[in-house]
Amino acid sequence: xxVIRLYEGNSQLNDDTVMDVVxxxxxxxxxxxxxxxxxPILHGINLLVKKGEFVAIMGPSGSGKSTLMNMIGCLDRxxxxxxxxxGKDTRSISDNDLAELRGFEIGFVFQNFNLIPRLSAxxxxxxxxxxxxxxxxxxxxxxxxLLETVGLGDRLDHKPTELSGGQRQRVxxxxxxxxxPSLILADEPTGNLDTKTSTEVxxxxxxxxxxGCTIVMITHxxxxxxxxxxxxxxxxxxxxxx
Amino acid sequence: xxxxxxxxxxxxxxxxxxxxxxxxxxLGIIIGVAxxxxxxxxxxxxxxxxxxxxxxxxxxxxxxxxxxxxxxxDSELELIRNTPGVEGASAFNQQxxxxxxxxxxxxxDVQGVSSDAQQISNLEVEVGNFFTDKDKYTAVLGQEVAxxxxxxxxxxxxxxxxxxRRQDGTTVTQKFRVKGILTGEDNAFVSGGPDRDxxxxxxxxxxxxxxxxxxxxxxxxxxxxxxxxxxxxxEIDKRLARQLGVxxxxxxxxxxxxYRIFNQAEIIERLDQLADSLTILITxxxxxxxLVGSIGIMNIMxxxxxxxxxxxxxxxxxxxxxxxxxxxxxxESVILGIIGGILGALIGLVGxxxxxxxxxxxxxxxxxxxxxxxxxxxxxxxxxxxxxxSRAAKLDPVEALRHG
Ligand SMILES: Nc1ncnc2c1ncn2[C@@H]1O[C@H](COP(=O)(O)OP(=O)(O)OP(=O)(O)O)[C@@H](O)[C@H]1O
Ligand SMILES: [Mg+2]
Numbered sequence: 001x002x003v004i005r006l007y008e009g010n011s012q013l014n015d016d017t018v019m020d021v022v023x024x025x026x027x028x029x030x031x032x033x034x035x036x037x038x039x040p041i042l043h044g045i046n047l048l049v050k051k052g053e054f055v056a057i058m059g060p061s062g063s064g065k066s067t068l069m070n071m072i073g074c075l076d077r078x079x080x081x082x083x084x085x086x087g088k089d090t091r092s093i094s095d096n097d098l099a100e101l102r103g104f105e106i107g108f109v110f111q112n113f114n115l116i117p118r119l120s121a122x123x124x125x126x127x128x129x130x131x132x133x134x135x136x137x138x139x140x141x142x143x144x145x146l147l148e149t150v151g152l153g154d155r156l157d158h159k160p161t162e163l164s165g166g167q168r169q170r171v172x173x174x175x176x177x178x179x180x181p182s183l184i185l186a187d188e189p190t191g192n193l194d195t196k197t198s199t200e201v202x203x204x205x206x207x208x209x210x211x212g213c214t215i216v217m218i219t220h221x222x223x224x225x226x227x228x229x230x231x232x233x234x235x236x237x238x239x240x241x242x
Numbered sequence: 243x244x245x246x247x248x249x250x251x252x253x254x255x256x257x258x259x260x261x262x263x264x265x266x267x268x269l270g271i272i273i274g275v276a277x278x279x280x281x282x283x284x285x286x287x288x289x290x291x292x293x294x295x296x297x298x299x300x301x302x303x304x305x306x307x308x309x310x311x312x313x314x315x316d317s318e319l320e321l322i323r324n325t326p327g328v329e330g331a332s333a334f335n336q337q338x339x340x341x342x343x344x345x346x347x348x349x350x351d352v353q354g355v356s357s358d359a360q361q362i363s364n365l366e367v368e369v370g371n372f373f374t375d376k377d378k379y380t381a382v383l384g385q386e387v388a389x390x391x392x393x394x395x396x397x398x399x400x401x402x403x404x405x406x407r408r409q410d411g412t413t414v415t416q417k418f419r420v421k422g423i424l425t426g427e428d429n430a431f432v433s434g435g436p437d438r439d440x441x442x443x444x445x446x447x448x449x450x451x452x453x454x455x456x457x458x459x460x461x462x463x464x465x466x467x468x469x470x471x472x473x474x475x476x477e478i479d480k481r482l483a484r485q486l487g488v489x490x491x492x493x494x495x496x497x498x499x500x501y502r503i504f505n506q507a508e509i510i511e512r513l514d515q516l517a518d519s520l521t522i523l524i525t526x527x528x529x530x531x532x533l534v535g536s537i538g539i540m541n542i543m544x545x546x547x548x549x550x551x552x553x554x555x556x557x558x559x560x561x562x563x564x565x566x567x568x569x570x571x572x573x574e575s576v577i578l579g580i581i582g583g584i585l586g587a588l589i590g591l592v593g594x595x596x597x598x599x600x601x602x603x604x605x606x607x608x609x610x611x612x613x614x615x616x617x618x619x620x621x622x623x624x625x626x627x628x629x630x631x632s633r634a635a636k637l638d639p640v641e642a643l644r645h646g
Contacts, residue, residue, distance in 0.1 A: 073559065075558070075640050095563075095564070096564075099558065099566075100561060101561075102560070102561040103561020108560070110556075127557075127560060130244055130248035131243070131244045131245070131557075131561055131562045131563070131566050175560075179561075
């Protein structure tokens, strides 16, 4: 029997909070094929993140945090289950439209920064707009403003190699914000940084959070828990508490 | 959809970040395009050169000659003159004779021709006039005879003594009055025939009288228009053969005839055949070079894609679609090709100019060759880019990001 509903929402939700849900993960499983063997990594995960929340995901190495993050960011599709983003069922969205969704609605921040070495800080920040550009935003002005905000107003023309690790990560954060996304996904953003620069970077996330940004961040460092509204613990592909 | 201007600058930036490698990659296509452009340009120039040369030899001419004596007489000249389509005809006889001017004596090629030869062979007179059929002991000198052979320059109205050898071994000397001097020519090495600059022309009746003969070495004739040259030439051939008693079944066998006949159209046709086989050769060389060039580009693009796997993963995470990635890498490949093509076309241009200057032929360079070079390299870049770019586009973003 097929029941068609406008919003196939999480049972925990009241209808009036639907619009405030950014991530609604429903019982997703992910397994990889190793030869003929199917190796399950995520075993039925449910997760709900509301607008403006700052959620930290913690867990031992290999527990499936990055795998989960890739599902949320639509870089990969779950073997089973459903990922709803901003109320959209991603199962029914084509790869092309998923790319567009990533471009407009999701900002990624990686552990290893992933800046393009040939491009200046300013060009790296503008990079997402070459493919997906919001008509109501002045990209170039916004790129300068964002770099200013993360404290790199005087480093616009520097290449990544001419910047410190902390500065590189701040460029990456500016890049993730260029299209004014609904969601920031950060996978161990301070993993390659020392304590002092980690704090600087976390302060930026903190102020973004205060400004209303929705953030999901993977971290190994219990120190970082204090910045988050909520911590989700993952172990062996299961969520321990929610 | 990626902004094409930004894609262009991204692709250029990537090429620019590895200049040496990009340059080496382009080598194949540079050489290929340069070879095509230079060869075509030199071919066109040669064509121009031959055409110019043929024009100086005469227009719409037909030459008939024999290695044997006592074949051609006035009756054959009349036969040629009366063949429909013939505009003018001249008999000729030739001897290397001893020519004396003042105290100097030289061996010079003396050609006996009729006055028709002037327009048949395009003999341009610079000073004085060509002789008429009424003139008898009158000579027209090639430029070099007039101002290079003797210690003093020979001028119009001067007299030369020419000594001929007869068949019976006796010699005869006759004084000739110089009536005209021909315009000098560029070095005419294709003509293969007599060097006009070093020739003295006298009336053919005079040379026959002095040599005490009545036969001719051959004839030259021309037609009014270039289209009819071949047909008229064939008709003359047929009539001559019949007159000289060549059997009917040998009419198509040149070896059975006591003479040779050729015309301007045949020479042009033979040159065209030469040009055609040259074109085939060039095409083979170019194909090989361009194949090597495209393999070079494809190879470097595959290396680039492998090196930038993580970058491709990043672009996908930033919202770039497969098509965006495809465009980005295709652009890079095409730009590599086109830069190589432009460089190749320029090198081909310079190279062909140097060669053309060196062997002294007209420097003709059709500008369309540059576009041809660029078009070829565009196609090469496009074809070479398809596989690497589609590989890049198909990369799984998660795998790509995990890479390296
Ligand atoms: N493409 C793949 N094929 C097979 N197994 C994979 C693949 N990708 C990830 N895995 C496995 O899935 C498990 C979870 O990996 P994941 O990267 O999500 O861990 P993580 O929690 O992010 O660890 P870390 O803290 O070290 O980053 C690991 O055991 C890993 O080996
Ligand atoms: Mg991880």
